Amino acid sequence: MMKPALQLRTGTHLTMTPQLQQAIHLLQLSTLDLQQELQMALESNPLLDIEEEQTLEVPETPLSQEEWSSDIPEELPLDARWDDVYTNGSASSNVADDSWNIEHNAVAVDLTSHLREQILLMDMTPREQLITDTLLDALEPSGYLGTGLEDLGEGLRQQGLGDLKQSEMEHMLSQLQRCEPTGVFARDLRECLLLQLDLLPDDTPWLAQTRRMVRQFLEPLGQNDRRLLKRRLSLDDEALDDVIHTIRSLNPRPGREFEAVDQHLVIPDLVLRYHARHGWQVELNQESLPRLRIQPDYAALVRRADKSDDNTFLKQHLQDARWLLKSLSSRNDTLLRVGQEIMTRQAGFIEHGDEALKPMILADIAQAVEMHESTISRVTTRKYIHTPRGIMELKYFFSSHVGQEGDAHASTAIRARIRKFIEDETPRRPLSDARLVQLLADNGIMVARRTVAKYREAMGIPASSERKRLA
Helix, strand or coil: CCCCCCCCCCCCCCCCCHHHHHHHHHHHHHHHHHHHHHHHHHCCCCCCEECCCCCCCCCCCCHHHHCCCCCCCCCCCCCCCCHHHHCCCCCCCCCCCCCCCCCCCCCCCHHHHHHHHHCCCCCCCCCHHHHHHHHHHHEECCEEECCCCCHHHHHHHHHCCCCCHHHHHHHHHHHCCCCCCCCCECCCCCHHCCCCHCCCCCCCCCHHHHHHHHHHCCCHHHHCCHHHHHHHHCHHHHHHHHHHHHHHHHHCCCCCCHHHCCCCCCCCCEEEEEEEECCEEEEEEECCCCCCECCHHHCCCCCCCCHHHHHHHHHHHHHHHHHHHHHEEEEEEHHHHHHHHHHCCCHHHHCCCHHCCCCEEEHHHHHHHHHHHHHHHHHHCCCCEEEEEEEEEHHHHCCEEECCCCCEHHHHHHHEEEEEHCCEEEECCCCCCCHHEEEEEEEHCCCCCCHHHHHHHCCCCCCCHHHHHCC
């Protein structure tokens, strides 16, 4: 039986003060979340102010450093494990010069909002508006009407439109099908394509045959049965190619452009600029955040050795303001160090794109900048950099190793090469996975066929047999 005993042990551990928690919290916030955080701080702390001319800094105040209740260190130890954090935070172009301005990505509207803007311009009675709202609610993200008119009409009759006729529903549907994007509110693929064909010029080659193919022969077209199509439509090979080309130019999913657009506003934290003397350099996006300073008028009111409530209030808010500015400075320094190291290692991406990405993991950057991997994860999550090839999340530049040590390639670069090979293939003779393996091997990339198939499927690219049928 063990007896209770006292033991004395010595050790070191990181003490998570509220100020350090704040610094780590700011580090993992995205730019938009950080903007909201700073706005809340500006509203709650009278000692904080916006400085339009000067850059972010920690200014001197009337009180000496020794008079603070807790000292503010020169550097904040932001490099900590996740377990130490108590709160969680929420195409190629020419080289630009110093006059280059960043344009933030616009907030995209969804398909329903886009259609409502057009519907508001229509002159409708309250009855017609009710029918329109019902049809709009039944619209799928792809742009198709997800529910039949009979079912929608039955629902409207139960809402009080007992005299509603099917012809009235058809009339309102035809009105809505005039909206942009063309083909919206179609009930199936045929109707979607025919709506788009109706807007083509009358002198479009083989327009009548194209309409007939869409109405009657979509299944043979999907099976690439050219012999049947030529016989039934009385077309030769050249004319059939023109008809198929016209159909391919149509959009089978008119709502796709609204599905694919990221609905979040992306503001780059970093900017990659080219300097004649130093080459490519990573800089902070100075326009993304307000420039803060200590409010000099209020700071001047702080009096030494004064224990009054007003003076205590000012001293506490002055201390909080200094900590916030120091935390922001540490966040910016860490973000710059990590961003510069990433772009130094991925310099080939700037000139050659995704195909030149090198394999890189969090541990590589952590070792280079002498930080913990969890810190690198915080810095690169929801942080973006504006490059000549677009705005990229810092996480995008990390990818696993594929291949033997010393001859490894980034999985992202391999995906890019596979996509390029397939884009350049002959439509009637698509590349098989085995052929893609051979092409990659010719470029010095040795991968298994199952790896190629996995990457192809992850990119949403069908197999060669399906691509040939759709050609």
